[in-house]
Amino acid sequence: MEKMNGNPDPHPTTTVPILPLKNSVMFPASVVPINVGRTRSVRIIERAVRSEDQVIGVVSQRKPEVEEPNWTDLYRLGTAARILKAVKLEDGNYSVVLQGIGRIRIVQEMAEQPFLMARVEHIAEPDKADLEVEALATNLKETARQLIALLPNLPKEAAAVLDHVSDPGVLADLVASNLTVSVEEKQMIIEAVDFGTRLRTCLQLLTRQIEMLKVKKEISSMVQEEMGRNQREYFLRQQLKAIKEELGEGDEEEDEVEELKERITDAGMASEAEKMAFKQLGRLKHMQSSSAEYTVTRTYLDWLLDIPWQKATDDKLDVDKVKEVLDEDHYDLEKVKRRILEQIAVLKLKPDKKGPILCLVGPPGVGKTSLGRSIARALTREFVRVSLGGVRDEAEIRGHRRTYVGALPGRVIQGMKRAGSVNPLFMLDELDKLGHDFRGDPSSALLEVLDPEQNHAFSDHYLEVPYDLSKVMFVGTANTLSTIPPALLDRMEVIEIPGYTREEKRKIAYGFIIPKQLREHGLDEQRLKFNNDGLLRIVDSYTREAGVRNLEREVAAVCRSVAVKVARGEQVDGYDAGAAFVEEILGPPRFFPETADRCEVPGVATGLAWTPSGGDIIFIEATRMKGSGKVSMTGQLGDVMKESVQTAVSFVRANAEHLGLDPEFNDHLDLHLHVPAGGIPKDGPSAGVAMLTALVSLLSGRKVRPNVAMTGEITLRGLVLPIGGVKEKVLAAHRAGITTVVMPERNQKDRPDIPKEILDEIALVFVRRMDEVLEAALEPAPAQSPA
Numbered sequence: 001m002e003k004m005n006g007n008p009d010p011h012p013t014t015t016v017p018i019l020p021l022k023n024s025v026m027f028p029a030s031v032v033p034i035n036v037g038r039t040r041s042v043r044i045i046e047r048a049v050r051s052e053d054q055v056i057g058v059v060s061q062r063k064p065e066v067e068e069p070n071w072t073d074l075y076r077l078g079t080a081a082r083i084l085k086a087v088k089l090e091d092g093n094y095s096v097v098l099q100g101i102g103r104i105r106i107v108q109e110m111a112e113q114p115f116l117m118a119r120v121e122h123i124a125e126p127d128k129a130d131l132e133v134e135a136l137a138t139n140l141k142e143t144a145r146q147l148i149a150l151l152p153n154l155p156k157e158a159a160a161v162l163d164h165v166s167d168p169g170v171l172a173d174l175v176a177s178n179l180t181v182s183v184e185e186k187q188m189i190i191e192a193v194d195f196g197t198r199l200r201t202c203l204q205l206l207t208r209q210i211e212m213l214k215v216k217k218e219i220s221s222m223v224q225e226e227m228g229r230n231q232r233e234y235f236l237r238q239q240l241k242a243i244k245e246e247l248g249e250g251d252e253e254e255d256e257v258e259e260l261k262e263r264i265t266d267a268g269m270a271s272e273a274e275k276m277a278f279k280q281l282g283r284l285k286h287m288q289s290s291s292a293e294y295t296v297t298r299t300y301l302d303w304l305l306d307i308p309w310q311k312a313t314d315d316k317l318d319v320d321k322v323k324e325v326l327d328e329d330h331y332d333l334e335k336v337k338r339r340i341l342e343q344i345a346v347l348k349l350k351p352d353k354k355g356p357i358l359c360l361v362g363p364p365g366v367g368k369t370s371l372g373r374s375i376a377r378a379l380t381r382e383f384v385r386v387s388l389g390g391v392r393d394e395a396e397i398r399g400h401r402r403t404y405v406g407a408l409p410g411r412v413i414q415g416m417k418r419a420g421s422v423n424p425l426f427m428l429d430e431l432d433k434l435g436h437d438f439r440g441d442p443s444s445a446l447l448e449v450l451d452p453e454q455n456h457a458f459s460d461h462y463l464e465v466p467y468d469l470s471k472v473m474f475v476g477t478a479n480t481l482s483t484i485p486p487a488l489l490d491r492m493e494v495i496e497i498p499g500y501t502r503e504e505k506r507k508i509a510y511g512f513i514i515p516k517q518l519r520e521h522g523l524d525e526q527r528l529k530f531n532n533d534g535l536l537r538i539v540d541s542y543t544r545e546a547g548v549r550n551l552e553r554e555v556a557a558v559c560r561s562v563a564v565k566v567a568r569g570e571q572v573d574g575y576d577a578g579a580a581f582v583e584e585i586l587g588p589p590r591f592f593p594e595t596a597d598r599c600e601v602p603g604v605a606t607g608l609a610w611t612p613s614g615g616d617i618i619f620i621e622a623t624r625m626k627g628s629g630k631v632s633m634t635g636q637l638g639d640v641m642k643e644s645v646q647t648a649v650s651f652v653r654a655n656a657e658h659l660g661l662d663p664e665f666n667d668h669l670d671l672h673l674h675v676p677a678g679g680i681p682k683d684g685p686s687a688g689v690a691m692l693t694a695l696v697s698l699l700s701g702r703k704v705r706p707n708v709a710m711t712g713e714i715t716l717r718g719l720v721l722p723i724g725g726v727k728e729k730v731l732a733a734h735r736a737g738i739t740t741v742v743m744p745e746r747n748q749k750d751r752p753d754i755p756k757e758i759l760d761e762i763a764l765v766f767v768r769r770m771d772e773v774l775e776a777a778l779e780p781a782p783a784q785s786p787a
Helices: 038-049 131-150 158-163 168-177 182-191 195-246 251-266 270-283 292-306 319-329 334-349 369-377 411-419 444-447 486-492 500-521 534-539 549-568 579-586 640-652 688-699 726-735 744-751 769-775
Strands: 013-019 030-037 053-058 077-088 094-110 117-123 357-361 383-387 425-429 473-478 493-496 529-530 575-577 603-611 615-624 631-632 669-674 708-710 740-744 763-767
Touching: 013 038, 013 077, 013 094, 030 038, 038 094, 038 534, 038 603, 053 094, 053 182, 077 117, 077 182, 131 168, 131 195, 168 182, 168 195, 182 195, 251 270, 251 292, 251 319, 270 292, 319 334, 319 529, 334 357, 334 369, 334 473, 334 493, 357 369, 369 383, 369 425, 369 473, 383 411, 411 425, 444 486, 500 529, 500 534, 500 549, 529 549, 534 549, 534 579, 549 575, 549 579, 575 579, 579 726, 603 688, 615 688, 615 726, 631 640, 640 688, 669 688, 688 708, 688 769, 708 769, 726 740, 726 744, 740 769, 744 763, 763 769
Parallel strands: 013 053, 357 473, 357 493, 383 425, 425 473, 529 575, 603 708, 631 669, 708 740, 740 763
Antiparallel strands: 013 117, 030 094, 053 077, 077 094, 094 117, 603 615, 615 669
16 A cells, blocks of 8 residues: 555555445545444454554445445445544444545456455546646635535534645545535546546536525525515404404405305205305304415305205106107107106106116217207206216316315316206216226216216215215217226116118208208308209218218308308309209219129128227128138238138138038138228127128139128027127118128017118018028029030
8 A cells, every 4th residue: 555655656556345335425535434334344344453454445336225235336436545443333333434545446356255355446636737727626616615605504614624725636525525416426526537527527516506505595585585474464454453343344254254154054055065164164264365275265165155956947847848849959869759758757757756867879970969958958957068088087077185276076066066956967978988097987986976876975075075966867978888887887778879871861951950051151942952862962972971960061061162152143043952063062972882893703792890980881802822721811800800700711611512612722722801991990700701701702703792791790500690780780781782681580689770761672681500691692603514
């Protein structure tokens, strides 16, 4: 260690014990007391006490939570330190005073047991300082004095110590050792050997700490000032109150409290709610109106008083009148109307009957939401609609607790406030689009709302008192039942609203859509008249949907075009919207029947699918090429649909001779099944029949009849199992111009749901086995020419 005092070698090396340091950094020229308690560290101190070599290496840990650090857990640069004093404590640990000597760099790890030993390089300080370094040192001293001025707890001698330090490196180390910064930032100072870099880094850290102290001081001053203002305001208000009492003037706050008390008495609240309201009113009396707590309590009381507790509207219980109103607003929908009329009849016989909880399920545009508004008008009830699409937070239903800033009741209570009566029609729109995340599951919160056995005491987190929802008529809407949790679905009476037929759309257009659009565009039948050909052209060639939303848009487009012509004064005799007129305005037709074109070759079958937006037709295409029996599937098919393909292939292979096919086809052919519209995911078992038919058609050379569509699940034994969505699928087939639909025999129960006008135009073929499907779907085999 003698080489440290002279300078024969610019980078002398020695082997020293390494003492790891947690949550701290030791600097040269500093004297630091530390407690040593870890086993290997204690061994270092005991060795130093026994020997004459009192010099050790002190290196900081990268992560303080590591109890037994190895070399990767330590920084490479640290400080050589001399042990000035070591005192053994009762628990075997040591209290040690260390004096920093100079910077060191670990160049070689020597040992890890019984303690860390390493060969270190002693880094010498630069010989001289230039003008820039001197300027930085002066700036650092001035900045350090500013910091001392902001810390009144520091002794006055601290500033004097700075004046006696002339070496710029020692100055930077001294200031850095007293800064309240992280170990990583102090290590940056240790690793800065160059004076300029060391001073600049230290100056940056020092300046940041001064700015933090200034901001802290400003905040503290603002808080004290605010407290002083509140106390002064309190005394002034007390004096004002005394003056008003002397003058005999009333207290506005007392008048407000009396008004609230009167409103609580007249509100007709439930006993628990009334008790809570008087409790909060008592607290309000003793609060200053300027305090934040006063505003929170007053807002809470306003909510309690604004929601209805007793007020109810009188239901119109005339069954014939209600039916008349429902028929005015909506065509068909007989199932829903019948259910509403049943409820009216029951309410007439038993007025205290709890409100029903209905769920209208159907594709977009069939009138679910508008039907709720129509039901409310028929019953003369208030109508409240809450859209639940995209709602992910349970608090949206139950509200936030009043401890949160800006807390409000949930959407249910907010809706009741808007309704102003205890028996509105409450529409929960888009139930199938509820989400859930870490904030809770809103669909679970709805379980209490939609349970007649529980909703008489609905608990909102904001109100914290039971609220009676049993007189509310809840109507939910959804496009599909698959995304609604089973527990929630179990609490609702599901009424399915399928899509409309072509004839129904025509009647809806003439009865509702066209008169509405003519009114909204300032037209009448003298200026624009839709004839039957024009309207059906819109239905067939410009819309392909289960509902009538797009139909209304296209009718509106025709009305807008005519409005422009009328505004220009081009014609005054009126326009007849026929097929040619419609096509001139709307452009080329967007939809064409494509079944005949698709099925011109063997291997193409027409299937039927159910979607949330109604039924649709799908094409199953099969092709073959030379190969070794591989089966490819494309078109974004789901797992269930892929399994249907495998089932179909296995059935064909197992029954090849019975089907008149080459039993060895699988040895020299590869098969490829594709379902077009590859950008749309598809799944479900009901396409199995169409897939098997496409395969047999491909391998036998028999084309599938272009006017035939099919649906059904298949088994390996060739049975055809029942499927769902029959009405939607048959309507989709009708829209596409199909005249024959093949479906499972066990779906005959769904036949009454299909409109009579559709059954007049489409033949339903019910089958039990695949042999019957192939007989109905495939064209006869081509006749063999005589040899």
